[in-house]
Amino acid sequence: MVQHSALDTSFAALADPTRRGILQRLGRGASTISDLAEHFEMTLTGIKKHVHLLEVAGMVVTEKRGRVRYCMLGANxxxxxxxxxxxxxxxxxxxxxxxxxxxxxxxxxx
CATH class of the missing domain: 1.20.5 (Single alpha-helices involved in coiled-coils or other helix-helix interfaces)
Known part of the structure; x- marks a missing residue:
């Protein structure tokens, strides 16, 4: 039996068009939070919230290099x-x- 909490997390992450757009964008390669924010015309705080939900679902991985946080597709x-x-x-x-x-x-x- 599939754990429904994991499904809930995944489907909630996929429910938002911005998050689906982030996944599509990251499908073309890694991106910084700043680049994503510019691409989606959103504040850094707003993008960070979307990326965090995708990260919790295992769909995105982030890595901090110096002052820059890079995002890439996760292993889910x-x-x-x-x-x-x-x-x-x-x-x-x-x-x-x-x-x-x-x-x-x-x-x-x-």
Whole structure:
């Protein structure tokens, strides 16, 4: 069974368009907090909050070099999230298949 608190953290991190944008940006390479703030037209404090949530979810890693904090993609490959989505999709498909079978059986009996 998947731990729902870990899923909650991941999906909360992915729920915000700015955080998804940060992940996309970091997919092209490491970036500083300052560069991210400029790219997203946001204050350093605002970007730091978004990066922190992504860091808690394991999607981003930060490293301080001198006075500069660099951000890069983390090691979370989203496997547990994808597994949960696949389980949900399988469950939903099963229900839809049963509905289709029911409608096929009852078609024309009214």
């Amino acid at each position: 490959p989203l496997e547990r999230e994808v597994a949960w989505i696949r389980d949900y999709q399988t469950s939903l498909q099963s229900r839809l298949d049963r509905l289709d079978e029911f409608l096929t059986r009852t078609e024309g009996t009214s």
